[in-house]
Amino acid sequence: MNIQPPVAKLFLSFRAALRLTAGLGALLAGCTVGPDFVPPPDPQVQSFAEEPVDVGVSDPREAQQRLALGKKIAADWWSLMRSPQLDKVLQQAIADSKTIAAAKATLAQAQEAVTATAGGLYPQVNLNASISRQKPNPEAQGIQQPGSIFNLYTIGPSVTLPLDIFGETKRQVEQQDALAQFQSQQLNAAYLTLTGNAVNQALAIASARAQIKAVEAIIADDEHNLRSVEEELKVGSSTKIDLESARSQLATDRNQLPPLRQQLSVAKHALSVLAGKAPAEWSPPDFELADFKLPPELPVTLPSEIVHQRPDILAAEAQLHAASAAIGVATAQLYPNLSLSASFSQQALTTGPLFTAASSIWSAAGNLTAPIFHGGTLTAQKRGAEDAFQATLANYQQTVLTSFGQVADTLKALEHDAQLVDGQRRALDSAQASAELTRTSFESGQANLLQVLDAERLLQQARLGYVRAVAQRYQDTAQLFIAMGGDWASWRAQAGAAPGLASAPAPRETAMALAPRTN
Numbered sequence: 001m002n003i004q005p006p007v008a009k010l011f012l013s014f015r016a017a018l019r020l021t022a023g024l025g026a027l028l029a030g031c032t033v034g035p036d037f038v039p040p041p042d043p044q045v046q047s048f049a050e051e052p053v054d055v056g057v058s059d060p061r062e063a064q065q066r067l068a069l070g071k072k073i074a075a076d077w078w079s080l081m082r083s084p085q086l087d088k089v090l091q092q093a094i095a096d097s098k099t100i101a102a103a104k105a106t107l108a109q110a111q112e113a114v115t116a117t118a119g120g121l122y123p124q125v126n127l128n129a130s131i132s133r134q135k136p137n138p139e140a141q142g143i144q145q146p147g148s149i150f151n152l153y154t155i156g157p158s159v160t161l162p163l164d165i166f167g168e169t170k171r172q173v174e175q176q177d178a179l180a181q182f183q184s185q186q187l188n189a190a191y192l193t194l195t196g197n198a199v200n201q202a203l204a205i206a207s208a209r210a211q212i213k214a215v216e217a218i219i220a221d222d223e224h225n226l227r228s229v230e231e232e233l234k235v236g237s238s239t240k241i242d243l244e245s246a247r248s249q250l251a252t253d254r255n256q257l258p259p260l261r262q263q264l265s266v267a268k269h270a271l272s273v274l275a276g277k278a279p280a281e282w283s284p285p286d287f288e289l290a291d292f293k294l295p296p297e298l299p300v301t302l303p304s305e306i307v308h309q310r311p312d313i314l315a316a317e318a319q320l321h322a323a324s325a326a327i328g329v330a331t332a333q334l335y336p337n338l339s340l341s342a343s344f345s346q347q348a349l350t351t352g353p354l355f356t357a358a359s360s361i362w363s364a365a366g367n368l369t370a371p372i373f374h375g376g377t378l379t380a381q382k383r384g385a386e387d388a389f390q391a392t393l394a395n396y397q398q399t400v401l402t403s404f405g406q407v408a409d410t411l412k413a414l415e416h417d418a419q420l421v422d423g424q425r426r427a428l429d430s431a432q433a434s435a436e437l438t439r440t441s442f443e444s445g446q447a448n449l450l451q452v453l454d455a456e457r458l459l460q461q462a463r464l465g466y467v468r469a470v471a472q473r474y475q476d477t478a479q480l481f482i483a484m485g486g487d488w489a490s491w492r493a494q495a496g497a498a499p500g501l502a503s504a505p506a507p508r509e510t511a512m513a514l515a516p517r518t519n
Helices: 004-028 077-081 084-096 098-122 166-234 239-255 256-274 311-332 377-443 449-483 488-494
Strands: 066-069 122-136 149-162 297-300 335-349 360-369
Touching: 077 084, 077 166, 077 449, 084 166, 166 239, 166 256, 166 311, 166 449, 166 488, 239 449, 297 335, 297 377, 297 449, 311 377, 377 449
Parallel strands: 066 297
Antiparallel strands: 122 149, 149 335, 335 360
């Protein structure tokens, strides 16, 4: 038996019914209630600090820096420090970071949630099939005869179309998309945090090593002083008090080494973890401060632009968008909900008559649900969503203020670093000259040991102070790039092969409103 023509007619009829259902849906759906999200306006602040910032140093022996307002941040900003070892470590950290891997997976999950929610806007088509064996009760229908046992075969497609007249599903899709944008900015923040922390730990290694070398030089001087005192004691030119003073100074300075070595170990272990390795299987390079160069220009993003650059601000904006969409979802629940459905089936007592015109059954239906009384629940949910939006707006504004404060702190820190380096350089020069003169005077008998020890102590403090000031200048330079938001966009563009990683934030508007849309 050839059953193809009836089958073709079956599905042609079903397709016509499907088109009719979809056409009715398109006719009835067209009004999305709730507020349309408009991004917050750009801040009107003209500068970060209350007064102009000068990061230059007066000593020509020190590296010079200047602020470059409005200049674009380099993609791999740490490369401006001209350390091939640092570049290599950062490449490894980015490639092997478990934090970035987790953020990527979370973003992919959020994007799938958008797709899953958007599926509710389309017809839901299913194929239904059933086989049952039945024995009816004819007496229930007034028939005085025994019932017969029979089999019933049913097969056919069905379609359901939620019309989403007031846009509840559209707002849910909008909300999920905003949450996906939030996760996208979380990924950017993970990249920025990783690179910033890795650079800071590399600089911490270099700083600790420089301080250790300075202390070791101090200890060498102490040991020389002790030998001198011992020689003077033999000829009667010094006393046991002088000897004990020299020993005490040596012991005190040696005690500075363990804490510095602990700082070095902590920094090395932290950088190993950031590079995605266990400290036992990988150790970072022995960075030296001399391996780094201070960038001569420090890009400073304008206040009106930093809100487009920092991932934490963009993430807060995405949360604000999601809160706005939630108001639309709660508003739509106050309105009627209408859906259409249609089915076309073949039903027969045996398999033979299936897919024939005589076995065809069909149905079309519309379902309307309108809220009448819910004890104030739906209205309270809408008010709650509006309150949540206001709370999220305040959190966004606080995030912007906090970011401005961080930038201002970093700019002033760089200014104070420059002043401190100048001061420490002068102190080091003066202490070194004083120590040399005092030592010469001591050897010629014109100065006593106490004067030598005092001069050496001042030189020790100046050496350590200078090393710390130089290291802090490097670290605050890195902190400025982080506070500006880095250049995660270039990294995302390079990583665009992964789904969704190259997506850019939507263009921003210049006002915020909660105006309902009724188109």
